[in-house]
Structure formats: structure tokens, C-alpha cells
Amino acid sequence: MKTIVELQDSIKGITANLQSISMELSEYGKTTDNAPAVDFAKVDAIGKNSFLPHHPLTNCPQKSRYLSLLLTIALKNRGDLSAWQFLSRIAFGAGYTDGMESLVADAMTLNETKLIQATDTVNQYGLKHNFVVDSLVLYTVMQEKNSALLEYMVSIYEILGVENAVMDECLTMAQIITENDKESYFDHVNKWKHLKQWDFLGYMVKRDSRIVHELDDIENYEEEQIVVLDAKIVGKQILVDLDLGKSKDIMFLNCDFEKMSCIVAMKKQIVFESCRFKENYALFKVSDSLDYHKNITYPSNINAVVDYNDYIQYNIQAWINIKKSSFRNCDIKGYNSAIPLLKMENGKMIGCVFSDCRMLNPRLYGWSSSSWETVNTGGYLVHFVNTAVKDISFNKCQNETQCESNNATGCLILLENSNLSHGKFKKCLNWVGGNYGRYSHNYSFLLYLKNENTVRDCSFEKISCIARNDSDHYVEPYAIALYKIDADKIEAYRQNNTFDECYCPYYTGDYYSKGNEVIGVTDREIE
Secondary structure (H helix, E strand, O other), X not given: OOOHHHHHXXXXXXXXXXXXXXXXXXXXXXXXXXXXXXXXXXHHHHHHHOOOOOOHHHHOOOHHHHHHHHHHHHHOOOOOHHHHHHHHHHHHHOOOOOOHHHHHHHHOOOOHHHHHHHHHHHHHOXXXXXXXXXXXXXXXXXXXXXXXXXXXXXXXXXHHOOOHHHHHHHHHHHHHHHOOOHHHXXXXXXXXXXOOHHHHHHHOOOOOEEEEOOOOOHHHOOOOEEEEEOOEEEOOOEEEEOOXXXXXXXXXXXXXXXOOOEEEOOOOEEEEEOOEEEOOOOOEOOOOOOOHHHHOOOOOOOOOOOOHHHHOOOOOOOOEEEEOOEEEOOEEEEEOOOOOOEEEEEEEEEOOEEEOOEEEEEEEOXXXXXXXXXXXXXXXXXXXXXXXXXXXXXXXXXXXXXXXXOOOEEEEEEXXXXXEEOOEEXXXXXXXXXXXXXXXXXXXXXXXXXXOOEEEOOEEEOOEEEEEEOOOOOEEEEEEEEXXXXXXXXHHHHHOOEEEOOEOOEEEOOEEOOOOOOEXXXXXXXX
């Protein structure tokens, strides 16, 4: 950090620069043929139509001081339209509506005293890191680069007292903004040591967006995009119908969900970014019927362990993106055709972790007024439909199906017309069996592939798929079950994935077998 004397010298040097800029400003806006050098009306229109929302400058009453200081950098490369456009987007987004031509007039009066006022204002409202990032973006978008301009910018940083330690983060953020790299921005969530990451959220979200910190009144917002930021959401019944209101898409960013029943969305784009789900059940409801639970008749001697009023189900039709989110200690219990923890249709799941999540079907059966009926399907923890799944981990997750009738089936994950790559499955269990299984044919699969799917570069470590039968009737356990797929494709799945200590035994009578093949073709369908 420079001494006061050195800083004073820097101020004098910057003042000299300002004087030369002021001489240009007196003639600024005209070329040799008296035609405008900058079409201010066009620049202002761009700012109004594509402004950057949620800039921290919004809360500063002396906006022109911040913007004039930025303007001096833009003027170093006189007439650079890209720089003017970026400035205009910041200005209108922050609520400065007087236009760029008015800002030039303000900049014409900059002197040593006003320079100190400007830097004091930047520091007073905690904007120095924003100024560094904005100025670096401004420099990056300019068509011409020069060392003198960089030296001028560094002198301003020194007056503002910008620490060297923060510069690497500012440079990274400026690159992210310049390239509009939303993926990289969200990859850095909770990793910044110096920058206030949400101060730059406006560069990544839609222009017509609203940032909120809770779900109250979310249905009343009319903005195109709602960003729910840093919220802790706790609930026991159906959480919220996200289809209410006029917003087209909703992003949950860095939120915690706990003891929550479900999210309903059929029409919107929903994004979960860096969220945590703990002790949840039935996160997304999955049936087409709103009255699903009313169509099931239960024998009077069976005591339900769940409240079926909580299980009104919905079909997720929206495009769902879930990234870098964790699901921990999520349990669900169900009867008959089970309700999964999560069903995703038409979306993406990237970089997510499921830990200690469990689906338990304690009494899987079919029932009519006169007799037991055959159960043709069983439970599963997660169902992916038309979904891209990448870099996902399942640690110590399990699905248990206890049949009380004939022919039970269960799988941990049901994959349908989806692509799974770079998945990790460790110490997971899928178990099918039960008290009334003596004459049943039981099927247990960790991963069930229905229709067209790809599974590549996945690892299966210490996983168990167990199918229990109380007699010598048919049982079928596989780590990966290929539904009605040519048997010659088994070898391709084996080569494209790795299996270590995978245990796929079956129980008949009084003993377990040593184990079945990890991959196999099945005629058993799971709905």
C-alpha cells in the first residue's frame, strides 16, 4: 500500500490526466465534419433496453460521481462505442436516467477536489471492488488497449485502497462478466474470499428480475424472473405452487430446504443452484392425478404410517435444472405404487450429491374388495425422464421394497430416455423381499434403464442389489438392468463403466447365492 505522500503524487498525476481529458471534452461529441462522434440517443436506448439490474450503485445517492470516474477511463479511448454501451447499461440499471450526454457534462467539471469526492463516495458506499471490476470490464471491451490507460486505472485503485489480494478475484469476475459465463460464475458460489459475490448477480440474471429472500407473496410478483437468494425454507405440507403468478422462471440460489413436502411446477423453468435439501420427503410430486390418493382402497386392518393428504401429486412438466445441490437425510415412506423423492422431466442435473437418502415401501400390495391382487411394479428413489445427468453422486442411499403379495420390483434409480455420465455410486443398496414372498418373483435393480438411455464413465463401488424369496421361485438382481435391450449390449455397458465389490445375490429358501452378474437384460417393467 502506498504512503500518503505517494498517494498525493498519484492524485496529481491523475489530475494531469483529467486536465487533458477536459480539453477533449470541450469538443467532445463532434468530429471534424461536425457530425456527432457518439450517437447518445442510441447509447441511451441500449442502456434502457438492456440495463444491468441490481447493481450496488443503486443505493448510492451520488451516482454521477461513480459513473464520471468510470467515464474518464472510457474517454481514454475516445469514441469506443462498446465502452459507452457498457457504461449506459450500468447507469440505467443503477437508476441514473439523465443519459450519457449529461454524464459527459458532469465529467467536464472533474478536478482534483471532485476526484477526491468521487473516490470518497466509492469507499463510503462500499463500491471499490465493484469499481475495479467495472473498470476492468470497461477496459476489456475496448477495441484498443494501451499501457498508459492501465497505469491510470491502477493509480485510481491505489487511491481507493484496493488490496492486492483481491485483484485476482476482480480479474476473474471481470472475465466472467465480459464472457457472460454464467456457468463459471455459479461455479464460484461460496468460494470468493474477498468479493461479495451477490453484488455481481445482476450481470448474470435477466434484466426484468426480482431478488427475494423468502417465498412470501412470490405469486404476486410480475417480473419475468424471480431469484430466491439465501433463503431457508422449512415446511411440512405442500410448499408452494410455483405456477402461480406471472413470472416465467424461478431460480433458487444458495437456499436451504428442510422438512419440506414438495414443489409444484408445470409451466415454468425452475433452477436450483447450489441448494441444500435436508430431511425432505416427496420433493417433487409426480402423478398426473390431483386426486391420486383417493383412488386407493386400504384394508381396514392396515394402519397408514403417513398422511396421504400430504401426498397430493403433480407432474413436473417444466424444464428443471438442478446444479451443485446436495440432498441429505431425505427419507420417504409409501404404499403400493411408491412416490419417489424426486422426479425430473426435461431437465438437467449436474454436480449434485445424494447422501443417506432412503425410500421405504413397508407394505407393497394390491387390494380389491375380495382378494389380493398382483403387484406389477415397485418403488424407486429417483426417476429421471428426458434428463441429462452428469457428475452426480449417490452415497449410502437405499431403496427397500417389502412385498406382501406376488411379484415385487424395486430400483434405486429409474432412468428413462436420459443420459447419465460420470456418476458415482458408493455403498448403495436396493433390496426387495418381504413377509409374503413365498410364491413371488422378485426383481432388484440399482439402476433401471427404460427406452433409450446412455450410461458412461460411471463407477459402482460396494453397492448391493438383493432380491429375497422365501422359496426357490424366480429372483433377479442386477446393478444395471436393461429393459428389453439386446443382450449383446451388455458388454458395452460393462466396458464403459467400472464395478468394484458389487454384490448382487439372491436369497432362496435358507441361503443367499454368491452373486449374480452386475449387468443384465430384464423383461420386468417398472412404471
